[in-house]
Amino acid sequence: MDSGRSSLSNLVEVTGAEPLPPPLLSTKPVPWITPGLNTRLLCLGGLRGVTFLLRREGDDKFLEVAEAPKDRQATFPVHRAGIYSCSYRTHASGAPSEPSATVTIEELATPPPPTLTLNGGFAGLLRPGSSATLTCVAPLSGVQFQLRRGEDVLQVPMASTSPDRLFFQLNTLAPGDGGVYTCRYRLPEELALWSLDSAPAELVLSDGTLPAPELSAEPATLSPEPGTLVQLRCRAPRAGVRFSLVREGAGQRRVHGLLSPAGTEAHFELRDVSAVDSANYSCVYTDTAPPFAGSAPSAPVELRVDGPLPKPRLRALWTGAVTPGRDAVLRCEGHVPDVSFLLLRSGEEEPSAVAWTTDPSADLVLTYVGPQHAGNYSCGYRSNWPHSLLSQLSDPVELQVAGGARFRGHIEAPGLCPDSTLLQGCPFPHLLPALTLA
CATH class of the missing domain: 2.60.40.10 (Immunoglobulins)
Structure with a gap:
């Protein structure tokens, strides 16, 4: 038996009465524009060789059109704030697909603040002579960072494991090194503006010489x-x-x-x-x-407080049935910060989504939703310090997926999922059962 890959079949005609399913629209690298930043919108469809169409809310015509003869996606530069959506069509006279979910692009005079955490996110009580690490994380990569104490810019040893963050190492702390620290960043372009300051992180030093309270x-x-x-x-x-x-x-x-x-x-x-x-x-x-x-x-x-952790509340951030190909976002609202949130589907042991946050709530996302995602979902949260505890599960929320979509026009059937031979590897697996061969 020949173990090599077979050649593609002949073209087949695929038709249907329902509209093409929507693509997915996302931002690169962030959903805002500011001087010196090249913000882009990425429109991802389920087929190769289609034409992508970008629309801005309030404009009568498509803002930009991009052909993708060998790809399933197109990238559009963004120069104006607004609410954007994208669609695609298989040929010039064909009707566009359903539009993607909208993406809002803001125009900011000053980049938004980074986040600053102390010693892995938790402030500790330190003694003079010890060390501490302050981590500054920006919302985008390739920026320059600055650590400040008050209005003073600090020159301290630095290290990085990722282009969106920098570790500031404070070695051999002196008694006067306690207090409030902030960080900021700027784009590397000439005359780029510094971002807003991060929320402060406070360093507490105590030498233990004063009487105990x-x-x-x-x-x-x-x-x-x-x-x-x-x-x-x-x-x-x-x-x-x-x-x-x-x-x-x-x-x-x-x-x-x-x-x-x-x-x-x-x-x-x-x-x-x-x-x-x-x-x-x-x-x-x-x-x-x-x-x-x-x-x-x-x-x-x-x-010592007995009893289980209180159960969170789970809310769906959509109404009605979810259109195939779009993301479904569920918000889990707990009672405790610094926990891991878990989204669980009824009948399954492995979580469908996980998120860690310092806030008492988190958004849990199911991407590229299809019929295989339908079902009842609950959420819980896990505390890992000072001891590992799992909360009760929330009341369930039902996720319904709108009926399958059908294609019209001429396409290469193998091109639906050209990068995978398995259904699970296809970014739009919900399209396959809906095909009707002529």
């Missing part, structure tokens, strides 16, 4: 009911200091909150407590002026 809980019970409010009060010997609430678990001490009250007492609130809040808590205070001394930690307060 006192930490107490209200209500006084150390086993509060799930969903209740717990207030942790930290009292220092004097006013004018910066308080840090520290949470301990899995051999790590992380700063859970920071306050600078006018008096000698800081009130930290834990709202809607659940099992994930079970931990040992302590507090410290630090001077905000030279010599930047810090206290020893308070005696710990141990909180």
Whole structure:
């Protein structure tokens, strides 16, 4: 038996009464334009050798037309803000396909801010002489980064593993190195503007030389009911200091909150407590002026909250049945930040989508939706610190897929999925069962 690949069959005529299914429209690299940035729109269809059409909302005619004689996609440069969609047609006199989902392009005078995280995303309580890593992540690649403390630009050792981020290494920290840090970026073009500043990341240093504060809980019970409010009060010997609430678990001490009250007492609130809040808590205070001394930690307060993590809410960000070929986005709204969200289809053990975020909610995306995606979906979230816990599952949301589409015109049947011999490898597998051969 010949194990080599066979040659393509003769052309067949494929016809049908329903319109061509929509392509997928996405942005490269970001959904905004700013001076010096070459933003593009990528329109991906299911067939080779078609003509792609780009439309901007409010314009009567197609904005641009691009032929793709040997490809399934076309790229369009974008110079104006607006709401865009794309479609395609198989021949000049043929009707265009259903339009893609719209993409909104904004025009920004200043690039949006990057994100800045400390020590892998979690602020720790550090001692002078130790080291810390600040990671600045931009929304696009190939930019120049800058780390600042206040208005001062810092020149520190840097490293990178990806063109969209930079690691700033702070070695042998001195007492005065604590405080608020920000980062920003700019495009490498001459006269490019710096982005907005990132949200601040605060570095807490304490040398442990000042007397320890006192930490107490209200209500006084150390086993509060799930969903209740717990207030942790930290009292220092004097006013004018910066308080840090520290949470301990899995051999790590992380700063859970920071306050600078006018008096000698800081009130930290834990709202809607659940099992994930079970931990040992302590507090410290630090001077905000030279010599930047810090206290020893308070005696710990141990909180234990029983019961499962509360279930999240799952919402579909669409109405009605999903058109084949489009993305389906489901928003999972939880109660706890810094968790992994899981989207689960009824009857399946492996998650259909996973997302980690520092926010208490996340968008979970099913791409290139077809009939094989129909079913009931639920979501949950997993906390990995200070201990691994999985929440209850949300109430289910049903995903319905609109009926199959049929092609009209002349195409090469093998070209539907030219890069794969398996149905699972086809970006538009839902098109295959809908074909009607003449």
